[in-house]
Amino acid sequence: MTTRDLVLVALFAAIIIVLGLLPPITLGFIPVPITAQSLGVMLAGCILGAKRGAAAVLLVVLLVAIGLPVLSGGRGGLAVFAGPTAGYLVGWVAGAYVTGLIAERLVREGQAEFQQLLGFLVAASVGGIGIVYLFGIAWLSYMSGKAFVETTLASLIFIPGDLVKAFVAMLAGRAVLAGYPLLPVRT
Template sequence: MSTRDIVLVALFAAIIVVLGMLPPITFGFIPVPITAQSLGVMLAGCILGAKRGAAACLLVVLLVAIGLPVLSGGRGGLAVFAGPTAGYLVGWIAGAFVTGLIAERLVRDSQTEFMQFASFFLAAVVGGIGVVYLLGIAWLSFMSGKAFVETAIASLVFIPGDLIKAVVAMLAARAVQAGYPLLPIRT
């Protein structure tokens, strides 16, 4: 990993941490809050690609593990990994990787703007929502003792906000791609 890659990973980890400063929105029927940090996961994958995007999320998760209060609501420490949101945290790493992988495979400089927008949106939805939800809901289901389907239905409340985040990630990734492409060169 080059110095440039390390700087980009640290920058996007910082973006995810800053997004955690926005207060979480909680619901009584599900112990997982709505946070802005999942937007950072989508941005990291779409803009940096699979490896660097996942590395940025891994760095944030490591900061949480050593006890820094970098999660929304000022949470941090190993206790977070025994709680209901642990699956989402692990899902960030996998989600950023899948988001980046899809973006690397689908987005081309030779494409029309519309196709680039569509590719970034698809990447953000599949990786940033689908993969993160899959791991998060599975862990939440295990922790709560409820059926996976029941937990998944309760998690539908997050979909509208996450689709908005995917649109923001798509717009930002397309702007960066047009002005200063950071995705790895694809052959």
């Protein structure tokens, strides 16, 4: 990684942490709060690409592991990885990677704007929602002792908000691609 890559990774880790300053919305029927930090995961993948996006999210997860209160609601420490949200945290890393991988494959300079927007939306939806949910719901099902289907149905409450986040990530990815040509090629 070049110095520029390291700076971008640190910048997006900081963006994810700042999104954690927004207070979480807790729901009574599921122990996972609604947070804005998953938007940062989608942004990292769409804008930085697979490797750097995953590295930015991994940096945040490492900061959580060493005890810094960087998650929404001021949470941090190893205890988070034994709780019901641990699967989502691991899913963030995989989700950023998959988001970036899909964005790298589907979005190119010189494409029509609609194709770029659609590519970023598909990337953010599949990686930032689908992959993160896959890890998160599987772990939550295991931790709660409830059936995977039951946990999945309870998690559907997150879909509308996450689709809005995917839409924001799509717009941001397209804006950066069009407006900031000095950003190195996503790798």
